[in-house]
Amino acid sequence: MNKIRFVTDWIIPPRLFGLVRNSYCDLVHLLSYKKHQIASRNAIFHNKYHGKRCFVIGNGPSLKQNDLLQLKGELTIVMNYFCENPVLGSWQPTLYCAGDPLSSYHVHELEAMKNVPKKILPTEGYFFPLSVRNLFVKNSIFLEEKTFYLDMCKSFDDWNGRKELSLTGAIPGVQNTAIMGIILAIYMGCKKIYLLGLDHNWLAYKKISLTPHFYKGLPRDRLDPTNSWKYVQNIQAVFIMFSQYEKIHEHARRNGIEIINLTEGSYLDEFPTAKLEDILKG
16 A cells, blocks of 8 residues: 555544645745745736736637637736647737646657747746756756746645635645646736636547647657556546636635636536637627
């Protein structure tokens, strides 16, 4: 049996274990001058766009149905391989983010990531988990002055949705980058957050890596670690993800923030839905 599971299941009550784990994470963050110094740079974004609306844009195939040219001049957060989108010839996003952990960066993935700053030039900056910083700095992929890192060492299981997620300290790790984008929008003070390209239909496919995007498959898909997963692992991963959406939605409601899903045919039913055209008309 996994030693951590044994401790959490049989020795320390789950809630107490979560409290201890998060307290330890906070302590490490405070005692590590380097971590504190890196994360403290994020303070400049706190409530920077207070009261504004924001579009968090994923990479699902439904994105091809939207006229993204209409979002020129809007506050936008894009992610992962949005660099494959031709709309970048007309406008650049406000923020770019990728929430993948260090373990996901095999050779092909790292090479593909090097294309991002060649095409995506966000007006504010790039955001990543702190765990990938050394790898990116070593490979000189992103301009350091435009790159920011989040200390994602906590667990969503131990966050009750009441406490603010301060990006200058330790926060929960995310199951997918779209959740990271929503957290960034909330931290910046946005009061209306619209979601696009979040089809979230992974369970309709035998392998998560087979799920289509708005762009054609890239070489990195062959080395995707999810290729070796059993279907039950897909189910578990998606369950965790939807549970995180539920928590972040509850946090948003408590703070008077609306999150609306504009993705046509999306399986993500945690949020109310609307059409992009109607939002832009309004």
